[in-house]
Amino acid sequence: MKDFIRGRTRRSIVIFFLAIYAVTLLFALFPPLYLAGSGIRTPVLGIPFSIMYWVIDWAVLGLGLWGFYLVENIRGELDEGHPATSPHLTGE
Amino acid sequence: MLVVLGMLAVFYAIVIGILYATQQRTRPSFDEYSVGGRSYGPWYVAMSYVNSWWPGSTFIAFFGLAAGAGVFGLYGLAYSTLGVATMYFMATRAWRWGARYDLRSQGDLLGLRFNSRPVKVVASVIGIVSLFPWVVLGMQAFGEIFRYASGDRWPVTACLLVGLAVIVVRQYWTVRMGMRGLIMTDMFQGLVAYVFSAGLCLVLLTGVAGGPISFAALSRVSESVLRVPGDGGHYGPLYLFSLIFTGVIGSLCWPTSFQRIYTAAGVRAVKAGTIRTILLSGGFYTLLMLVGIAATAMPAVAANPQAAWFTIMSSYGGTWLLGLGITIVFAASMGHVDGSVQVCGLQIANDLVNSGRRQLSDAQLMRVAKSSMIGYMVLAGIVAYLTFNLTRLQLLAQVSYQGIVQLAVPLFLGVFWRGGNARGAVAGMVSGFAVAMVLTLIYPDDIAGLGSLTGGILGIAVNLLVFLVVSAVTGTPGEERARVQEMFEVARNPVRAGAQSAPVAQPLGASLLREQLDG
Numbered sequence: 001m002k003d004f005i006r007g008r009t010r011r012s013i014v015i016f017f018l019a020i021y022a023v024t025l026l027f028a029l030f031p032p033l034y035l036a037g038s039g040i041r042t043p044v045l046g047i048p049f050s051i052m053y054w055v056i057d058w059a060v061l062g063l064g065l066w067g068f069y070l071v072e073n074i075r076g077e078l079d080e081g082h083p084a085t086s087p088h089l090t091g092e
Numbered sequence: 093m094l095v096v097l098g099m100l101a102v103f104y105a106i107v108i109g110i111l112y113a114t115q116q117r118t119r120p121s122f123d124e125y126s127v128g129g130r131s132y133g134p135w136y137v138a139m140s141y142v143n144s145w146w147p148g149s150t151f152i153a154f155f156g157l158a159a160g161a162g163v164f165g166l167y168g169l170a171y172s173t174l175g176v177a178t179m180y181f182m183a184t185r186a187w188r189w190g191a192r193y194d195l196r197s198q199g200d201l202l203g204l205r206f207n208s209r210p211v212k213v214v215a216s217v218i219g220i221v222s223l224f225p226w227v228v229l230g231m232q233a234f235g236e237i238f239r240y241a242s243g244d245r246w247p248v249t250a251c252l253l254v255g256l257a258v259i260v261v262r263q264y265w266t267v268r269m270g271m272r273g274l275i276m277t278d279m280f281q282g283l284v285a286y287v288f289s290a291g292l293c294l295v296l297l298t299g300v301a302g303g304p305i306s307f308a309a310l311s312r313v314s315e316s317v318l319r320v321p322g323d324g325g326h327y328g329p330l331y332l333f334s335l336i337f338t339g340v341i342g343s344l345c346w347p348t349s350f351q352r353i354y355t356a357a358g359v360r361a362v363k364a365g366t367i368r369t370i371l372l373s374g375g376f377y378t379l380l381m382l383v384g385i386a387a388t389a390m391p392a393v394a395a396n397p398q399a400a401w402f403t404i405m406s407s408y409g410g411t412w413l414l415g416l417g418i419t420i421v422f423a424a425s426m427g428h429v430d431g432s433v434q435v436c437g438l439q440i441a442n443d444l445v446n447s448g449r450r451q452l453s454d455a456q457l458m459r460v461a462k463s464s465m466i467g468y469m470v471l472a473g474i475v476a477y478l479t480f481n482l483t484r485l486q487l488l489a490q491v492s493y494q495g496i497v498q499l500a501v502p503l504f505l506g507v508f509w510r511g512g513n514a515r516g517a518v519a520g521m522v523s524g525f526a527v528a529m530v531l532t533l534i535y536p537d538d539i540a541g542l543g544s545l546t547g548g549i550l551g552i553a554v555n556l557l558v559f560l561v562v563s564a565v566t567g568t569p570g571e572e573r574a575r576v577q578e579m580f581e582v583a584r585n586p587v588r589a590g591a592q593s594a595p596v597a598q599p600l601g602a603s604l605l606r607e608q609l610d611g
Binding site for chain 1: 360
């Protein structure tokens with residue numbers, strides 16, 4: 001599995017996880033979707049779907065981003081040390 | 093009354109004790125004072141973000157929304173978690189630029205990216221001005237807390253004065269210690285305000301405490317509680333979109349939130365901190381909203397949803413649980429006011445007073461930051477006192493939210509895109525801010541004729557259009573394009589301990605920039 005992850009291009013991985021983020025954004029922002037999820041009493045894990053709609057959106061986002069972190073960790077893309085700062089050049 | 097006040101006193105004493113025990117004995121540099129020396133791990137980053145994001149009013153206004161309107165309250169879950177997720181995608185570039193160029197504030201980043209002091213100043217002023225109503229409301233929340241704690245026996249003025257005195261003493265340490273003091277206490281305050289409250293909500297929902305609140309009760313709530321605005325009622329279909337979109341793009345526009353990137357020890361700490369923030373925020377807020385929705389069946393809650401948190405605590409556990417509930421709100425309020433005052437003091441010193449023509453030493457920067465924090469706090473305290481009974485102040489907070497999101501255009505485009513220029517950024521921010529302010533004053537809630545869009549959304553549209561048009565018309569010189577290209581190249585490489593920063597430390601055009609701004 002680790003070899004598979006390391007074998008992918010950075011671009012394909014970013015696109016995959018950005019797509020997950022985009023889907024969660026879509027469910028939160030696209031009126032036809034959130035209005036379709038409104039007012040539904042059908043239980044999911046004992047809780048009405050209308051409530052679970054938002055909880056599932058959060059869970060997919062959180063797990064998706066966590067997955068992204070794990071993948072970046074396996075690929076060694078998170079390593080960073082303490083800064084060696086340059087002079088303060090910000091907009092001056 | 094004594095039990096509740098005693099609980100508040102114990103909590104407060106622990107906070108002050110932590111500050112005393114963790115204070116730095118040596119004189120800190122301004123980098124340590126402003127961003128904690130960029131040395132904090134993911135848990136500190138996460139807890140600090142959560143503290144600055146969820147004020148005490150979460151337990152009053154947002155909880156009241158769930159207890160009064162039901163599933164609508166969960167929009168806060170969507171925008172808060174989707175918003176902080178942008179920190180993950182921005183982390184590498186923002187942190188590496190911060191470390192390489194010694195950036196300390198959001199204004200610093202924008203000033204550097206667009207090679208312009210006006211961009212830095214405008215962005216910083218929008219941030220400082222937009223935070224002000226929230227600090228005032230935060231201080232007034234302390235007055236409300238003492239009103240509840242005294243069982244309505246103290247006069248309103250006394251409650252506010254005691255509340256102000258409490259926060260002033262706390263702020264003494266924020267002024268003295270800067271970011272370090274904030275982060276150290278955020279951990280404890282956050283544990284009480286969010287982790288402990290989440291545990292409390294979970295206990296209530298399991299039903300072990302008896303009473304009307306439980307997971308099972310959620311399946312029995314009324315039909316109207318399960319509907320979001322736009323699905324019936326007087327709001328149009330775009331109202332929820334407007335609220336969530338504004339929240340998502342606005343989350344990193346708040347200086348208090350953005351500052352967390354620069355306190356982190358590295359890109360890994362920012363990203364791990366973001367994951368923890370999403371889990372902490374989402375877990376806490378979901379449980380809180382579930383309790384609120386389940387409580388819609390309680391007549392006392394339905395009668396006054398804004399006081400629902402205190403009503404539930406009192407009815408389930410009498411004075412002791414009420415005391416705990418008030419302490420939780422107290423902890424959340426304190427964390428939010430602290431973060432706001434600290435970052436405003438920093439920005440006034442670093443972004444507004446310090447300049448190429450008037451370069452301040454570390455000691456001078458700290459003096460200005462400290463005195464700015466005191467001035468900002470005193471002004472907020474006076475306004476809080478004078479407007480304690482004015483409901484319209486809430487409108488200012490709404491306006492400020494629609495205003496702060498105008499930073500999103502240069503911030504997101506500046507970090508993720510190499511185009512645009514300083515004139516476009518300034519023109520966009522100023523026009524977007526003005527449109528948002530005017531429209532929100534006229535239509536405080538929504539614009540019915542536009543499907544319930546809010547003024548802030550229209551402001552962003554104007555902002556983006558102006559940014560792109562002005563940038564295209566005025567153009568970007570080749571030298572500036574090369575400087576931006578160089579910045580993006582810098583962000584491709586990790587910043588490692590002891591690494592030689594040259595040549596990226598002196599980005600192309602930096603000297604030009606100094607000459608230009610120094611006249």
